[in-house]
Amino acid sequence: MDIPEIYIDVVREQREALWRLVDQARVLAKAGDLAGLRDTAEEIRLRIEQGDDQTIGNLAPHLGDIVSELDDLYDTSFPVDRPDDVTGLLDAPWPTAHRKSLLAASLGSDVRHRQLLDEIAEQAIAAADIHLLRVLVFTPLGTLRRESVAQILDTLHRAGGLDATVVERAFTDDRYLGYAIIGHSPNGDATSPPLTCADTVRNHVDALTWRLVSAPAPADWDELPKVLVPRGLRFAHAALSWHGDQRVADHLGAAELTDEERTALLDLLRDRPVEEQRRAFEWRLRAGDADTLLPLFGLERAAALLRLIRAMPVGEATRQNRAVLLAAIEDAGADAARRLLELEPNELVSAVIGGNRAQVVKRVKHNALQGIAAFGMLPLAPDETVLDRYLALRESAKKGAKLGPNRRHSHAAAIAVALDHLAQVAGVAEASRLEWDCEARIATTTPTESEVGDYRIALRFDGADPTMTVSRAGKALKSPPATVRADPAYQVLREHQERLRDQARRMRTGLVERLVATAGTLTPDELARLLSLPAGAAMLPALLWRDRAGVIDLLDHVDTTGPVTAVHPVELHGRGVLADWQAEIVRRRLRQPVKQAFRELYVLTPAEREAGDVSRRFAGQTVNGRMAGQLLSGRGWFTHGEYDDHQATRIVGDGLIAALRCDFHGYFGMGDVLVGEVRFLISGHRDPGRYGAPTGSGSVGGTPVPLVDVSPVVFSEVMRDLDLVVSVAGTGPEAYLSPAQAASRAQVLAALIADLGPARVTVEGHSAVVRGTRATYRVHLTSGSIHVEPGGYLCVVPASFGAAAHRRLFLPFADEDRMTSIILSKVLLLAEDEKISDPSILTQLDSLTGTAATRRRPAGETRILTATEDE
Template sequence: MQSRRPVPEQTERLTALRAFCDRALDDYPELDRYDEFEPDFWDGIDCLCIAADWVRQHPEDGPKALADGFVFPTVWDDLEDRRDQQRYGLQYRLCDAWITARPDAYALEQIGARLRHMLQFAFEDSDYPLPTDEDGPAYYRRSPDQAWAFPDVQACINRLSNYPSTPAWQTFAEWLLDGSWNREQPPSTPCSEQRKIADAYIYGHKEIKRIARGLMEAGRLDYPRFVRAANTWGRAMMFYSGDAGLGSDDVDLHQYADEEFDEDDSSDEAPKDMDVESSQSEEIPTGESAVASSELANFTVRYIEETLAGLPYNAERLADTFRSVEGYEARWLLQALAVIERLGMTPDNFLDGFGHTAAVLERFLLLQALPKDQSAELLAALTGFSRDTLLAALPYAGQASRVMLDALGWSDLRAFQREYLNMALAPRSGWGADLPNTLDETVGVVDRYLLDKALAEANPDHLREYLAALEPSHWAFPETRVLLDAYQGIGRPALEKKLARHAQAAMRIYGVLPVTDSDDVRQRYLRLKKLHNEVRKYGAERQANSHAAVQAGLENLARVAGYPSAIRLEWAMESEIAESALTAATIDGYDVTLVIDGLSPTLHISKAAKTLKTEPPAVRKHADFIALKAQQTQLKEQIARFGRTLETMMSSGEALALDDLKQLLKMPAVRLLLEQLIVQVDDAVLGWLDAATLTVTDLEGRQHVAERNMRIAHPFHLFTAGQLSAWQKDVVTHRRVQPFKQAFRELYLLTPAERDTGLWSNRFAGHRLKAQVAARLLQVRNWSTSNVEEIYYESKEHGIYALFNFLDTGHYLSETEHFTFDTIAFHRDQKAIPLEQVPPLLFSEVMRDADLLVSVAHAADDYSTSHETVQRRAELIGELIQELGLQNVGCEGHFLHITGRRANYRIHLGSAAIHIEPGNYLCIVPAGSGFAEFYLPFADTDKKMAEVLSKMFLLLDDMNITDSLILEQIQLG
């Protein structure tokens, strides 16, 4: 078979056109800055104007050359060098611009000839080298849609669909729609699905519709030809009409017209920066076109009716043809029911025995709308069908399902069906959701009042038959069935096995089990909390979805146990844990006591007033000691959990009502934590809390009674009150250890540059980050990282999303070794909001996360610690110096200056690097185990801060340094 190649006169024209394009790259100033990596480059180039210059220079054969240049492509791999690639990229655009704007008979002839060749010789020819004999006759290196360089089949159809409807165009359109060329594709494997050539072109729906409408307007498309076209092009020939009660759920068919090219993909022949005009969206028909569309819609209805009557013949092809159809009139449901009745379909064999036929019928059974005034008429019609037919159709009946329940005598199941489907299909409607893995914490949360009411109304026998009818269908929803069983106390052992495998649906369902005894709620609460920690070993998306599932499980447990919310359940459970805790025991003469030392619960063992360092063997194995050890572990976890909870409350600025505060203070751990934190009561007074009296003591020692509410003060509150420095001093003076950074927490305020940029911050732009470290850190700090296009933190209190924008990322965040921080922005309702409108606490905390990300995950050696971090460290050291009465040491800027007896030193507050004045570097490697001996006013230790302090104390007493390596450096300095 001879491949299609240009004849001599076409070759001559193409040679001249290539020469013109080569000169044009130098002659046209706008082409001087040609850059394949600039995606919008061609937007500013008037290709039609340049093409017109070519035609002016070659008035006789210039237009033909442009048509030839379009239909005889060059394969990308055959382009010799960079210049050749640029030249061909320009040539193709000139050709496409001209034939699109100036369609003529010759261009139509040439595009038609290429399209006819590609369809007729889909398996015998290719623009690329054909496979060798070793590949075997049944294996082709390319399917028909991959065998041709651009313009391929779909691009040619796209251009033709917009050409004038001349007699020549109409003749070719008839041939294209009739499908005489539509042969079967050779199977790639012996058991593969049989497909035809046209099946490879699934993106040409709107173009085929335009061509069909043009033929109809010309009076050259009768019903037999429509049937042949529908059998060839399937869905593309379906003209649904609201008058006929038909529509389509094909909102976006991903038109092939977005013709971008990738240099690395050998199946595309044009440069990757080539931007060809996209397909027009389907226009609204007017005039003659509207009449043609109406007639085509009538053809579609007739075709559907005939094909439904002919089922199961050709059902495999029809399943794709009708894949997107939507029915809005009951007559389509009734026609589908007639097919089910005729074929003897039942719930058990509907899918398994009639696969493609069932797929067709599902589309017409799924009624999209049913006005109430039509329900009686439909009910009367349904009584003419057998029970098996109604049961087979019931799962797919859509808006008609309630009427079908009535026809079956199951009106008592209406409420149950509604609740069942609401649980299964949340948060999205449609087939096959079934408690999906999602970030939505409401999925799987049961409305107990409505479900109880629905179950009470349901006849048990009807319910059993209803669920049996759903079992073989897509609507069986096995996870929702497990939830329903669990709600009724069935299947707990199997559910707990799924929990052990961290199944997310099981986490959501676990809370709905009925309460079995007084300790059941607490044990399930603790298990869900344990699961929350265990899933941190997974990737970002699974971890986030699992945390949402745990939260849904806690919400279900709260409702089962009678609490108004998961938060109230948590407080109640933690109170119970604290109140029922064993805190002391006497074992064989040994007194064992659980005490809280600082923020850490420890076991003290003594005998005869003598404290022991380790527990004796006789004590270690005793049941009471084991219980105390377990309680110690629980208390540690409780302190950690509530430490995080209180820090979150501080970061959000949440205020606690007095009744909620009193409940929290029942827990010793919470009392301990809150009494080490600066609080604000009644939105006014700042001070230390006395849990026993519900009073706060301010800086002057005055006591104030809390009357309405209390919040944990954020540094912003201290700053705006003008008391930040005073509270820092008070913390250090009283040697308080706060459970997390509060008084010395980094505070981030808007900078003048951020006020100027308005909608985004460039504060950390340009920093290169280690991808794996950054991804893990973001996960831990509750940032969503499942989509690299949107790395966000959701502030539910304000309805605001904070977005980190990164450059150089892959498909997922840790795919590449490094990526670059770009901008930070805030959105509400999918719109960017000015930084000045972002709540100050949220802004500060987001910037703190960004600063932490850059400081921990930075990839460059020259990273400089942020101003806010250095400022907090300087404030802390200044307070410690004053409190301890240290001499010969002081802070200035980013440095700590120390006057030693051997030399003078300076320590950088960001990096902890030491220099001997005036500039010699002093290398001292810190001992990791020594940080704990230095007082810091917060429990979540700043290791770099501890390192600075350890070096400061060492150098203040430099006469007692004995390390020879350090002494040698000092002497040389």
């Protein structure tokens, strides 16, 4: 293997240094100095490791002669007495080829691979084998997971066998071992309580760190233990005079201090240059006690404001209390507040003061989440109204809907925070009240009529949809003339129409869908505000509601003087009135704004009840990752990487998180995804005991909840999300046929049959049976496939089939559900099969039934009858 030219000299120098150490080892071996041989082996091991890092892997491949010499020397000095003694095999300072071969045989592993010692460590921990535990820390013959090393140190601590040499060796091998000691992940999340050895370990690590940084040739950053913050003023003092790597100074300067040490640091800094004071202030910001140093800058009164700034999560758009911030700014004084923001910049606090308007507006245009949150907090400009700011946020929200899956969620959350901040600026108690007050202004403040010459323009509502008409002399025109379209009054009404359409769309897909999906409740005031909007007046009366007396009916027939709750079909099913209400909805020809009475319903299966806290209903289904990620995102799910505990999660309310496990490589969207099991986990903001889990065991995402304890509404909606994903994004060799979707279509068809009375159609399971004049057909209510009895499939795929619903089809919901329209239109078409004139269909029927179908068209004339045509 050739060495890159830039590393040739380094490799030569490292080899020369290593041969000198080999010579040293020969002398020690001849003298029988086993302790010296151990120290030399460690020195050699560290030099090889550092040299290989320095040459990007170009040193180790050129050390074969040196390693061979060391193997012979250490096999002679540390012979293997018993190959079956794992402790004896591991208790050697150099990993000779002979020992590695014996260890691999003992472990039943391939000698060419790393020898994993975690199982041996578990056994030693269980047996409290102090000697073996120490050997495991020092041995160079295998590897341990970070968590295993931490548990070894904890076991040694409890047994009184934890000393500086063990701790220092452990942290020399893994300088980030502190994560496992204090129970944190590298991204800062708590994974477990700190180990009992934590304080003792920190004492030894402090001593090691001080020795390294106070040596005549101080250690560099890569040699220092990480994670564990050093303790004591000596470290902060050393940071001020540090001239090496800035990362070392930052680590030392953020040392943990006592109250007395903080006071001493303040006194120490009083006469220091301003640059040093600012640098120390930055270190103490990281440590969390920078308010101690505020007197250096004449900012004693700004301590409360600094604490508020430091309490804000970094990199997140979170709701802040404007009144509290304003009070802290007033206490500090406007000038002091600005000077503090120079020391510790904060976009949102600057926005409260109004000092960064241009920057915030620019950041909103670039979809910066914290910029959006700060935008809501800006004081209103002299020429700006609350409605102007609200509309600007709504425009930003529309841009956010086009972002990637997870980014779309965080953007929507930032908009919600900004609306809350705007409500505080406007002096409105709740963001929801501000939102619907602004929506009411949109609907009522702009004129709905205008005149342009002889033409009259009017904005009217067809249900929730605003339509614009142009008339002349009382006669409506099919389209507005060019002179009208060019008039500013027409443009104003067009813009108002688009705002009202957006309002209706937001209400249907946001508020109304959420009310039904969560069985949400409205107070009388909230209901009145929504009904004052054209969209609300059109949509809400078509839903089923339950009043405080428990009465379920349409809005006009329940008591609205108290709170009313949107009914989820789970409740109708539980009361045994689901089919009755479905028939009534169809009979009254009510088109519900979202699926409610005919919503797909998912209840616990016997297998899920038996499984306890896990559902495998969709396990084994393969889906397109990109499409599945988009579908999940649109329903409030976050997707995660392949190595996370769960690959998709959704907050479902009441302190629960729905968690889905999947198998894929990389991240959601890279390729196909194999769907796994679903659980509901306690999110950490509630009492776990309420759900049958031991109190105190509910770390975030850690405690599964028995499925029988999950709200039936929550369970049904989560399964509905996943059913949609595997139905639409499925890539398996056989298409997934959703039983719930088939059942929903069967319910619609059953209600239509009862209403229209087509005696030829019945519903049997997941199929519609149509007894036509030419044949009997079975139409599958999920796939839409048509089976002609006694055998054979009928292909009905005209070019425009399903573009619009069959003339007799009424869908009792406004959701876009083209497949339901297509399937049910097929059923109604076949119920009138005597009217079919499509030659391709008739030819198939001739073949399948063995009879010649009578054609009503003259010879030579071809006409394709679609399900949308009216004969």
